[in-house]
Amino acid sequence: MRPSPTPENLGDGVWSVPVPIPGSPLGHTLVYALESARGPVLIDAGWEHPDAWAALRDGLATLGLDVTEISGVVVTHHHPDHSGLAGRVREASGAWIAMHHADAALVRLFHDMVRDGRARELRLASARKAGADIGDREAMGPPTDPPAVPDRELDDGDLVDLPGRKLRVVWTPGHSPGHICLHLEDGDRIFTGDHVLPRITPHIGLYPYDLPDVDPLGDFLDSLERVEEIEAGEVLPAHQYRFTGLAGRAREIAEHHEERLVEVTGLLTDRPSTLWELTAAMGWRSAWEAMSPISRQMAAGEAAAHLRTLERRGVARRYDGDEPIRFVLR
Template identity: 60%
Template sequence: MPIPGNPLGYTLVYAIESPRGPVLVDAGWNHPDAWLALRDGLGSAGMDVRDVRGVVVTHFHPDHAGLAGQVREESGAWIAMHEADAALVGLMNELQDREHRSFHADMLKRAGADAVEVEEVTAHRPRPPAPPDRELRDGDLVDLPGRELRVIWTPGHTPGHVCLHLRDADRLFTGDHVLPGITPHVGVYPYDRVDVDPLGDFLLSLEKVAELGALETLPAHEWTFPGSAERAMEIHAHHEEKLLSLAALLAEEREPLTIWEIAGRMTWNRPWADLSPQMRGMAAGEAAAHLRTLEVRGVISRTAGSDPVRFALRPESLSP
C-alpha cells in the first residue's frame, strides 16, 4: 500500500484468512490512494474489506495504524495493539496541536537545535491513529479463529512494537523490527530522557526473535525473505558497530557535545546538510538512543547542569 511523499514508498499489509473473516496485520497510511489499494488488494484475493474481522497493529506509526480506524468504520472490525503503544496513542489523541508543538520545541532546544531548526522540525504533525479496542501483551494469542497467531513483544522501534508468529504456518510477521535491507529507526523522545533505553531494548528484542529460529519473514517494508534469525543478528551487529563508532567520535572531541552536534557529526544515509528538517529530528532521536545505551553501559556521561545537555566519553573509557 502506497505512502505518498515518503521515501519508504509503501507498507506491506497482510490478510490472514480465518473461517470468520480475515484479520489484517497493519492497515497502511491514512490516504485515499492507500485505501483504494487496500480495498482492491483484498478484492483480488477474493476478500471484501467489509468482512475484515480485526486489525492487529504491529506499532502505532501512521504508515501502519493510519487506516485502522477507517477499516473499523467500514466493517466493524476490532483494532488491537500492544498496551505500551496504546498508552501513547491515548496521549497523542489528548494533546492539542499547540501542546504537541510546545513539547517538541522544548525537546529540540534542550538538544541544542537553534530557533530556525526548531521551527522547521515542528512545522508538521501527523494525524494521531485511532485508539485500539483491544490491548495486547507478550505471549497473547490474537483472536483468529482456527489459527494460532501469537504476540511477540519486541520493544525498541516503539515501546509497544510486536511481531506476530503464525505458528500453524511457521511464519513471522515482523512489522518494522526485522527488515531485509534496511534497519528501523530507534530513537529516544524526549532526547534527554534517563528512564528508558530503547536501543538496549531493541537489541534484546532482536535476540528474542533470533531464538525463535529461522522462520519465513513477512516484514512491513521491502520484501519477504527466509531466515529471520540470521537477519536479526545482522541488525544487532550493525548497531554494536555504530555504538563503537560513536564512542570513537566522542573520544576525538576535547569538549562535551550536545545531542544536535553529535547527530551532525554522525554518519547517515546522506550528509547532515542534505537531510530534511524532519529527518534531522529523527536523526537526533537515533543519536540520543545510541548515546543513552553508551551511558547505560558506563562508556559516556552527561555533563551535570549543562543546558542544553552535553555528553563526553568517561575518562576511564580511554584506558587500554
C-alpha cells in the same frame, strides 16, 4: 531492482496487499490478511490517505476479500504507516483494533496532546534542549493526526483472536515501546513489522531526548536476540519483501548498531558536546548540511538512543550543566 509488489495470495490463508506511503522513500507498507472463521484479520493497515485507502480496498478485492468483512486489525506498532487506516477499516466493517498496551498508552497520550494543543510545542522544546537551532516552526513539519484508539490491548505471549489458527504475540520493543511481531505457529511464518527488515535497519530513536529511565536501543538489541530463537521458515516484514533466515538477519542488524556505538564512542571526549554536535559529526546516508529539519531531528533521536545505551554500559555520561544537553566520555 525488484519489481513493485502487487496483491498476492501467499497460500495457507494468508494474503499480502502493498499500501502506498505518499512521499516516502519506503514506497509502501505490506499489509497482510489472514483467513479466519469470523472474517479476515489484517496485520497493519497502512497510511491514512485516499490513495492508500483505495489501494487497500481494491487490493483486497482483487484477492476476493471485502474490506467490509474484515473482523479485526492487529497493529504491530503505532506509527502512521502501520496504524493510520485502522480506524477507517473499523468504520467500514466494525472490526476490532488490537495493539500492545505500551503503544496503546502512547496513542491515548497523543490524543490528549492534540486535544490540548501541546504536540508542536513539545517537539520544538525537545529539539531546542538538544541544541538545535529551530528558526522556522513550520520547517518541523505538520503534526500527524494520531491513530485510532484500539479496542483491545495485547501482551507478550497472547494469542490473537483468530479462530482456528495460532497467531502469537511476541513483544519486541525498540522501534516503538509496544512493537510486536506475530508468530503464526501453525503456518511456519513470522510477521515482523519493522523489527526485522531484509535490507534496511529500522529507526531506533529516543524522544524526547532527555526522557529518563528508558533505553530503546538496548531494548531493541534484546528483542533481536529473542527473535533469533524463533523457528520460522518465512519472514513477512512490513516493508520491502519476504525473506528467509531470520536469525542471520537479526544478527546483522545487531552488528550494525554495535558499529554505530563504536562510532559514537569515538566522537566523545572529556569536552562536553551537545547532542546536536555529536549527531552532525556522525556518518549518515545524506550529508548533514543537505538534510531537512525533520531528517535532522530523526538523526538526533537515533544518536540519543545510542548515547543512552552507552550511558547504560558505563561508556558515556551526561554532563551536569545548563541546557542544552551535553555528553562526555566517562
